[in-house]
């Protein structure tokens with residue numbers, strides 16, 4: 001069954017085309033690695049599926065319908081930019097605040113909702129974490145709470161935006177293994193964005209690579225090649241395989257590494273950016 | 277211990293006399309009405325990192341009040357009108373202003389400048405300026421008291437109605453947006469609540485010290501409580517304790533009420549900071 005279908009979809013932000021004529025279909029069994037340098041449009045694509053970015057051309061359907069905000073069947077983990085003032089607020093309350101947090105009224109949680117939150121925390125083995133204040137948790141631990149949040153409403157599609165950002169390699173492996181486990185256990189299709197390919201190898205079924213407004217989708221071996229990536233990066237790209245790892249090089253520069261550095265600089269902005 | 281007994285008796289008698297005074301009773305009621313809204317509003321201001329905006333709104337209120345006096349209108353009306361307009365502006369354009377703190381700071385400075393200019397033309401007495409800047413709760417009229425009760429009730433109802441989406445939008449703006457929350461709309465609504473609450477609070481402690489009674493309890497509550505509902509209750513409770521204790525202490529010491537409220541707010545906050553730093557707390 002098709003969960004997300006894109007037919008020559010174009011997306012624009014503030015009049016600037018971010019993606020042009022992207023066609024793809026995501027099925028129930030898919031675990032898609034959404035790749036591309038910083039600024040390639042990964043977040044924009046996910047936000048389009050969520051109905052937050054209008055489609056300027058082509059057609060996009062989610063569960064057979066035009067995208068709309070607040071779809072209960074989509075679990076979304078935004079790119080990490082949580083606001084965390086000095087607070088004793090517990091992880092549990094943080095997750096609970098997101099559940100039907102759009103509803104008018106008080107942040108009071110009934111028994112049914114509590115059960116759902118506990119179940120989601122159980123799925124990511126974060127019950128113990130949830131009892132601790134948020135401010136004391138590490139980046140990886142917070143990612144797990146954010147992932148639990150995405151699972152609360154028993155989603156039929158998981159959209160995870162850069163869950164590996166700012167994690168060390170060990171934490172990255174654990175997050176990928178956990179998402180793979182959830183994908184198989186809950187039979188939920190996953191779109192997992194990352195600007196690094198290697199941590200996702202072995203977990204993803206297909207890769208969707210974005211660059212310069214274009215997209216390539218397919219098996220890792222078909223997409224991660226010199227010709228395809230040269231087109232997406234608009235520069236000569238060589239692909240080197242060392243054991244099970246793949247290095248994407250532009251001249252002497254490893255392109256993913258470069259992207260990572262930029263993303264760090266960006267992260268600082270986000271912290272201050274969302275007060276209003 | 278007869279002396280201890282006597283002191284206790286004297287205190288109780290002092291309290292009884294204090295509460296028999298009309299102006300003290302009005303002051304206690306006004307303080308309660310304002311504290312119950314100032315605390316929870318402060319909680320969200322701290323949670324959203326918007327304390328400076330709250331602070332600036334109070335200063336804008338000073339211009340509104342002095343401008344109203346110049347036009348022969350009640351100061352509270354001018355104060356409320358200008359804080360609400362400024363709050364609306366901050367809510368609508370806040371997200372788009374890159375250097376928000378600088379823009380807010382400029383508006384704040386300009387407002388005080390205009391406030392001074394209006395005072396200059398009105399040749400108003402220093403007492404009136406001082407009352408606006410530092411509060412004059414002991415001179416509160418029955419009419420002002422009822423206005424404060426109405427504003428506070430309105431603010432509290434509105435804040436509680438939007439508290440759930442506001443919490444989500446404060447903690448995870450992207451997620452809130454994905455779930456269909458209008459961030460700009462919510463932010464604007466919240467800033468209107470802040471504006472009204474600021475106007476009410478400035479009637480107690482004056483425009484310069486709103487920060488203490490609003491942000492102080494909110495920040496303290498965030499540090500002490502592990503859940504949001506508890507935090508809102510603690511914030512309201514702390515604001516009430518600080519305002520009432522400030523009034524009582526002022527009555528017995530003859531020092532200004534606003535001084536005591538400010539001192540208590542800072543003392544509570546400092547204590548909570550020390551408690552929160554202790555390992556294993558919570």
Ligand SMILES: Nc1ncnc2c1ncn2[C@@H]1O[C@H](COP(=O)(O)OP(=O)(O)O)[C@@H](O)[C@H]1O
Pocket residue numbers: 013014016018036037038039040041042043044045
């Ligand atoms: N609100 C916005 N208005 C205009 N352009 C934007 C906006 N947000 C992002 N962009 C631009 O859109 C492009 C894609 O951004 P994004 O989807 O965040 O990329 P990625 O997630 O792959 O890093 C970037 O060039 C970015 O500068």
Ligand SMILES: [Mg+2]
Pocket residue numbers: 042043044079161162
């Ligand atoms: Mg992104």
